[in-house]
Amino acid sequence: LKYKIAEADAPFEIVWDKLGIPHVYANSVADAYRGMGYAAGYERLWQIHLSCAYANGQAAALLGERFITQDAFQRAFNVHGGHTDLPESKGDWIADAYLEGLNGYVSSLDEIPPEFLHAGAEPREFNRADIAARYRFTSWFQHKSWTEKMVLGRLMATHGVDYFSNHVLHFSEQDRNLVEELKEPLQNLDPTMINLAYPLLNIPSFSGSNNWAVTGELSESGKPLLATDPHQPFTIPNTFFYVHLNAGSWNTFGAAFAGVPYFMMGYTNDIAWGLTTGFVDCYDLFIEEIREDKSKTHSGFKPLVMQTETIDVKGQSSKEVPIQKTDHGVLLEPFMKEMGMSDSTTQKYQTSLYWSLMDQPTSAGALALLPTAKSTKEFGDLLFENEICPLVNNIICVDKESNLERYIATTTPVRKGVTGSVPLVGWEEKYKFPLAKPQQLKVEKNPACGFTLTANNDTMKETGEFYIHNFPTHSARADRITELLKEKEKFSVEDFC
Known part of the structure; x- marks a missing residue:
């Protein structure tokens, strides 16, 4: 397959071998990445479209109302990156070249692919924000350690630290003191908050590497x-998109997620x-003392940060989801109640969740x-x-x-x-x-x-x-x-x- 992308430095060639692996032969590294983007679109356009919907908190707009909670929770934590700037990068020239190839394939379509027709969707062009969101999403979903902290804190506060301290890899005397200090609110933690981590799964699946x-x-x-x-x-x-890129003396072979120019594993000549x-x-749970829309801090009570996430829903009106935040992160109990996952009344002590990439x-x-x-x-x-x-x-x-x-x-x-x-003291x-x-x-x-x-x-x-x-x-x-x-x-x- 030979194709000339409008922005390409020169024509390049894409050849699929007998195992279905694409090989891109180009005169420049930028053109090699343009070929990678084009090949990914040619093979995996629906997968890329769907993955971007998940990462951007737009799955409900594509697939329906059952994804509202997932979208709202992710957007509350800025998984999509839309609440912070999209910084310039020394690697943007590669991201741009990749997008030029990917979008070149999208613009070449003369009919809507059947996967999109089935979902009632249309292909769209992609941008830098999509790539950045995909990276953030992989960090978000791989390990929800906060769920283990919640369970461990509740069990220790209810039944005693000594019954469970040997069931956790790292535990200190300071952790023991925390459980004692937070004993009452930890005993009253709502374990169903774990459903926020896996809102669409009864039993999450795990794999190793x-x-x-x-x-x-x-x-x-x-x-x-x-x-x-x-x-x-x-x-x-x-899961992976395997590809070989060649530009003169430069060679790279490896595996990426379709839709992003990041080789998760691979090799070059060097x-x-x-x-x-x-x-x-990357997560911390905080027990917060809440009083009249304010959270307790080391210097007194501070007003909660209020924001609203607008979630588009396929076939329905968009849903406005109010979010309450402390300095640490999103308050989980009000979010649960807003999403119809809990009917509990306002508690003196509530739980906030910190994620290291949120801000x-x-x-x-x-x-x-x-x-x-x-x-x-x-x-x-x-x-x-x-x-x-x-x-x-x-x-x-x-x-x-x-x-x-x-x-x-x-x-x-x-x-x-x-x-x-275990959970930490929020004030x-x-x-x-x-x-x-x-x-x-x-x-x-x-x-x-x-x-x-x-x-x-x-x-x-x-x-x-x-x-x-x-x-x-x-x-x-x-x-x-x-x-x-x-x-x-x-x-x-x-x-x-």
């Missing part, structure tokens, strides 16, 4: 090796990288430059933009010189004095935490053992300045991978397959 890498000293070829397995279920279309879900704790602007080009990195150091620097990363992943990167680094690619609070495993200033700096999240560099790995486990244990993985999965997979990596002196490609 592994990645590991060795330096050239541990490989038969003398070159570094990396393996990454995201453990995604089989779906049609696939580097290779892979990721796992980090089970990063942080993020760009469309934030992650686009990763395949242009020549080394692990450059890759690690590109993960963060203005000290923010819109992900919640463990990422391993190795370069051709056998430099091996591991990063926790995220935006998360630096909790000192408490672990964050005490000491529980307002700064966000982690990139250097605190570049956690491993050229380990002496010659390998590194992650498997949704607690990758830091007691080694970091603060706790990052409060509710990870069991370490069994990580332990087994470690055993295997210690069994041989040299590894082959076949060993990693």
Whole structure:
């Protein structure tokens, strides 16, 4: 397939191999990304359209009223990024090139595809805000640690800390004191608030992922090796969009989400990288004392922030959803009542939810430059933009010189004095935490053992300045991978397959 996008520097070629993987051959990196965008639209236009609706809090407009709660909750927390600026990025030229290719395919359509007809929708062009929202959405949905904090706090306050303290990975004496101080409001927490995390699922499904890498000293070829397995279920279309880009001497192959120019895992001539879900704790629950539309702070009572979210609904009038916020985040009990999920009367103590990205602007080009990195150091620097990363992943990167680094690619609070495993006191200033700096999240560099790995486990244990993985999965997979990596002196490609 040859196609000339209006903005393209020159004609480029897209070839699908026998496995259905598109290969884009272009004269410039920008044109390669234009080809990637065009191929993604050609294969996955409905998937992209639907994913953008979810990320932007517009699913009810596309699919109907059952998505109203999901849309309103996400928009209240600025998952779509519409309540903060869309900053400029050094990677915007890649995002723009990708969008030119994707929108070039959309504009080439001479009829509405059947998926859109079935949904009563029409294709539309996409923009930078869509890409930024997609990244924020992946951070939002991957690990709802606040639900575990709510359950743990209620159980401990009701039945005693000692019954449950061994069931949580990190728990401190300060956490114990918090449970005692907040005993009454924790006992009265409404456990049905958890339904806000998964409003359309009776039982949420979970999956795992592994990645590991060795330096050239541990490989038969003398070159570094990396393996990454995201453990995604089989779906049609696939979760990932696999693509190869070529622009002269520059080559990239990897997996992205259709609709964004970010390679979640892949390799170039210089580097290779892979990721796992980090089970990063980016949420905090606060018990707030509320009095006449004001919340208690360390310096007295402060008026709540009131905002209204307008949710468009397919086949119906739009719905106005009032939102109440404290300095920490959205109050959950009033939201539950507004959405018809609770009929409780106004309580003295209410629960607010903090999400680390809620007030942080993020760009469309934030992650686009990763395949242009020549080394692990450059890759690690590109993960963060203005000290923010819109992900919640463990990422391993190795370069051709056998430099091996591991990063926790995220935006998360630096909790000192408490672990964050239980709800916090909303009126005490000491529980307002700064966000982690990139250097605190570049956690491993050229380990002496010659390998590194992650498997949704607690990758830091007691080694970091603060706790990052409060509710990870069991370490069994990580332990087994470690055993295997210690069994041989040299590894082959076949060993990693």
